[in-house]
Amino acid sequence: MTAYTATVTVRLKHGVLDPEAETTKGALERLGFEVEALRSADRFEVDLDAVDADAARERADEMAKRLLANPTIHDYDVDVVER
Amino acid sequence: MTAYTATVTVRLKHGVLDPEAETTKGALERLGFEVEALRSADRFEVDLDAVDADAARERADEMAKRLLANPTIHDYDVDVVER
Incomplete structure (x- = not known):
């Protein structure tokens, strides 16, 4: 057996509303970015x-x-490296 | 001006408790992983x-x-690619 680290990135599918991202974008703009x-x-x-x-x-x-992704609203990708 | 996508990954610093990760790990183990x-x-x-x-x-x-990271508890890294 070898030790690996798998990185799973879970994104909202295109077209799914992302209020967290909208809030963050608005806050960055209020800071002048x-x-x-x-x-x-x-x-x-x-x-x-x-x-x-x-x-x-x-x-x-x-x-x-x-568990990690909800196929109705999420896409995900998996990246594996030896640790 | 060129169009870029900057990816900012924000992690908890080593030693900071991560209850979300603990809960997720426990749930995966209950599923048999x-x-x-x-x-x-x-x-x-x-x-x-x-x-x-x-x-x-x-x-x-x-x-x-x-904004994106809290220096008291977070480390972050930035990755930039042309889009």
């Missing part, structure tokens, strides 16, 4: 042991599908 | 115009310092 657009996302860094990188990626993908 | 550790982070993707990548990075860094 010019911002074209702002998107927020959640990032989970999961340390896990697996036989190889493919197995680690598959497991992280399953975690995203079952 | 083996997880060594789990860290959560916020990710902001900011679209902005700047004269060059260094200027874009500097502006995103300033945004992180002034």
Whole structure:
């Protein structure tokens, strides 16, 4: 078994309202920053042991599908590195 | 001016309690996943115009310092790509 860190980034799908991002963009503009657009996302860094990188990626993908992301409103991607 | 996307990733500093991550780790374990550790982070993707990548990075860094991160409890990093 090798130790991996899988990073799962969970984003709202295009077209889903993102009030947190709108609020943050407004606050930055009130501070004087010019911002074209702002998107927020959640990032989970999961340390896990697996036989190889493919197995680690598959497991992280399953975690995203079952818990970390809501397929109705979220897209996600998984990135795996050895730790 | 060139169009850039600056990605600001905001993490809790090492040693700061992360109840969201603990809850998520516990939920994954109840679903049968083996997880060594789990860290959560916020990710902001900011679209902005700047004269060059260094200027874009500097502006995103300033945004992180002034609003996106709390220096008492957070570390952050900034990544800039042309869009």
